[in-house]
Amino acid sequence: MNELSILITVAVIIFTSPYLSKMFKMPIPSVEIILGMLAGYYGFISDYYLFELVAEIGFFYLMFLAGVEVNLRVFVRTDKALIKKGLVYVCLLYFFSFCFTLYMGYSMLMMVILPLLSIGLILTLYKEYGKDQPWLNLAMFVGIMGELVSIALLTFTGAILEFGIGAQLYMSLVYLVGFLALIIILFQGLQVLFWWFPQLKIFLMPHYDKDEKDIRLSMSVFIVMIAIMIFLRLEIAFGAFIAGAFIATFFEHKKELPHKLSSFGFGFLVPTFFIYIGSTFPLNALQMEGVVTTAATITLAMLVVRQLSSIAFWKHLGAKKSCLLALSHSMPLTLLIAVATIAFKSRTISETLYYALILTSLAEVIIAMLGIKLLHVVGKIKK
Template identity: 25%
Template sequence: PVVSVVASIGVAFLLFLAGLELDLDALAGAPMKLGAVAFALSMATALALTVPAGRAGIILSPLLVAIAVCATSVGIVVPVLRDTGHLTSPAGLFTIAAGSIAEIGTIALLGVFFAGPNVSAGFEALLLAAIAAGAVFLLVALRRVSMWSAGQKILDRLDDTSAQMRVRFAMMVLIGTAVVAAFLGFEMILGTFLAGAIFGAIIKGDRYEHRLRSKLEGAGFGFFVPAFFVTSGLRFDLGGLSAPGEVWRILFFLVALLLAHGLPALIYRRHLTWRETAATGLLQATNLSFIVVAVTVGTELGRLREVNASALIVAGLLSAVLFPALAQALLGRREGVEPVAVHAEAEAM
């Protein structure tokens, strides 16, 4: 029971940190519009691959697998763009915008269609709209509170002591959404993600922002998130893929990741070179953390066979190892850019 509780906090922490990394300023203008189009094309491409596989009896839920392969691990992508000096280039902006929209879209779709066996998609859609409206209201309210000078002085004074008020507030938001999830269903993973996005928007520009992010990432990626990945890994029998005729499933899901993101990336061709376009597709196809979350949901609901769950995880691991390296080789390194440390999410894998 204790391990299960820690693992539940881990998945909540993972989604909270994913929301914390979301750059709302990047979701503006042409990158946002093209990113939304790219996500729609990704879903269409993924469904074109998974629906026939479902009819052939290869997978149980084509929609679940399509949602799983359409996400992007932005936490792995950003360091690659920073290392190559493309974080603020057109290729970087398009990649981050598309990846952020893919994260939001896949989490929303997973929450709506796979909240539980006895919950309708219509109810989940209404709940999703309510959550989004509440998130906007909360963001506006907390931004006003954060500008209160007296409150800032109190937080600054307590933040340098063992009270660690900013960290405690973040943990309160995180645990609160995780507890609500236990009562309202798994659709509240979106609530945890939105909580991270709101918290990130509030602390943006604060002089304690970098230190606070480091503390939260240290707690999350140092303990809770690895606990979730370890317990998730223990549930799946990767040895089942060693059976004759089963390894092809890994290749199928890996190709699905490439096609679902590589083909839609062609819409950026008028703005990017061919090398940048290919690198953008590879980075958007980098997907591990959300695959593990989707696989966990699918197996708990009986919508995903263990052999496919294991194959999806292996495909996600390969995408996290191979695709960023290939994209980095295509993009090259700009002069005057110093390499940064590997992001904590990649280390947690």
């Protein structure tokens, strides 16, 4: 009955979320998270390894779809001045986070948590606002830079919390650096290969294909990259993103491929991930002393440091669009949960702080998406 309850509940939430989203004027991911929380509280969803596995695959697939939106050739050709502004933005994030951590007297772990960036949920904004928004395209570009830093720090922090400072930590760093070097060499090599043999792209992904070879190749790259990251004990989400970027960079002739890949993802896997995230937060934790106040403080801090850092783009985007960019970066849902889980399992943080961080990750998604929607609507009214 447990499995049947989960299946039926997930099916109902997936189907009704778009309608409830339209009714309550809320983003669909926010609705799915809230419904997941309620379903978990009332016992319709409980711990079940297959549900957790599908949700985890949903997150990796979301990161894969984010990579599919990134053609690395375009990334390389981007204006150097814009890259510098992006680096300034990321540096400001860590500077303001450092200042807040010292002022509040928090653990140094908070310096890793506050500036976390993840582009996974930015992809959901494309579904609603389109790909012609300058602030959203810049948010994706800068988010990639920030996420690389976040994942590197997450790998480093996770190794310290799990193994301490020692040989295993150094091996994790060697694996990370080696993997990045190998990816760069691989991309350069494939670029030369496809330049000499351009028809190889068409052979691998024909324009007209009744056997769905494009989907099969994409899924194969996605799965192989996950296997490599598991073997190296590195952040799987990063590997999934690289797999997506590989498809976007070398098979740009398949214009319809991103739509084909996202249809399945946003129709099933990604909503399952959001529902699962909501179901993992016990509503009775809201009654624990300090959980709500700590979550409110951290949420406010993460929102503020991003708004302050967005001054790096004021001349380029203007104040309002810079604010939108900062809000789009205020949803490091999965990375924040990952850090909180690793820290809690290693007994580095208390149960109160753990639940506060989980609540923060959920609250930020809802606040950021509602804030973006509000600013976007206000901008349309003024026009």
